[in-house]
Amino acid sequence: MRNKKRTIFQVENLEKSYNRYSALKVGKLEIHPGTIYGIVGTVGSGKTSLLNILAGYDKQTSGKVLYDDCAYKTNWRGKIIPHKDVFYLNNPELRSLNQTVSNYIGHVFGNKKNVIKNRYFRSGSFENIWSQKLNKISQGESHWLGMVLSCESDPRVLLIDDYGIYFNTNMEQDFRNQIIKMNRTLGTTLILSSPTDIYLNKFASVLIYLDNGHISKIRSGSSRKNQFNKKNQQKNKSQNNNNPNRRSRRSRRN
Numbered sequence: 001m002r003n004k005k006r007t008i009f010q011v012e013n014l015e016k017s018y019n020r021y022s023a024l025k026v027g028k029l030e031i032h033p034g035t036i037y038g039i040v041g042t043v044g045s046g047k048t049s050l051l052n053i054l055a056g057y058d059k060q061t062s063g064k065v066l067y068d069d070c071a072y073k074t075n076w077r078g079k080i081i082p083h084k085d086v087f088y089l090n091n092p093e094l095r096s097l098n099q100t101v102s103n104y105i106g107h108v109f110g111n112k113k114n115v116i117k118n119r120y121f122r123s124g125s126f127e128n129i130w131s132q133k134l135n136k137i138s139q140g141e142s143h144w145l146g147m148v149l150s151c152e153s154d155p156r157v158l159l160i161d162d163y164g165i166y167f168n169t170n171m172e173q174d175f176r177n178q179i180i181k182m183n184r185t186l187g188t189t190l191i192l193s194s195p196t197d198i199y200l201n202k203f204a205s206v207l208i209y210l211d212n213g214h215i216s217k218i219r220s221g222s223s224r225k226n227q228f229n230k231k232n233q234q235k236n237k238s239q240n241n242n243n244p245n246r247r248s249r250r251s252r253r254n
Contacts (some may be wrong), residue, residue, distance in 0.1 A: 007069075008033040008189055009054055014063035016049045016213075024049045024213045026063075031191065036183055038200030038221060041069060041210035047193035048090075050210070051161050054191065056082035057092060087155035089146035090162070097134040101145060102195040104134060107151065120148050140166040151178045154186060163192040165198040176203060 016024035024046040041047050052058035056072045059080055072080045106113040118253035121130040129141055142168045150158050163170045180203055182188040194200050204221035
């Protein structure tokens with residue numbers, strides 16, 4: 001009997017509606033630990049609704065959502081309590097805080113504050129963000145700050161909505177390298193959404209396409225295809241080296 005693969009998120013018969021509008025309807029979805037997932041879909045496809053629910057910042061209308069085989073806990077008012085090991089870059093509560101970026105980073109990271117400042121806030125427009133209040137920065141600045149916080153937080157799961165839409169090519173490449181490193185060295189599970197698969201196809205192992213709140217298809221990303229091809233090449237090379245007829249032909253040529 002085959003062992004069932006462990007899941008970090010398990011979704012069944014998930015529905016999310018806003019009044020009479022059905023934003024999301026997913027029959028079954030499993031997210032496995034240590035994997036990079038890309039969620040692709042146009043505006044209104046349900047990407048943000050799905051990530052909000054997985055992150056614990058919104059509640060589904062119906063269906064089951066489990067994190068580590070358990071449903072999210074709620075407080076006495078019925079509000080979901082997000083899990084401390086899940087970092088949501090687009091945390092809606094972050095931009096409502098009336099404190100400076102500097103004070104917030106000092107509160108979260110303590111003595112690491114100056115290291116982060118020197119690493120990310122030393123030049124250009126980023127230097128100005130350091131002293132601004134969180135509820136005054138732009139959406140693009142907030143997204144960039146979220147990428148900084150996510151790279152420095154070492155979460156078990158990292159969720160990023162609208163990946164790359166506010167970045168130029170160099171910024172996207174820099175952050176892509178950092179999150180790939182997180183995945184490979186720390187085993188971080190990543191779920192990133194984007195309107196297109198241009199960026200995500202370069203490093204996601206699994207691409208999930210949403211259309212009008214439904215999963216239309218699931219495909220392997222380029223990274224998984226490259227790993228598969230590399231394994232096949234290594235396997236073929238090993239088989240060729242162990243082939244006595246091939247060794248015999250090589251010896252005759254020599």
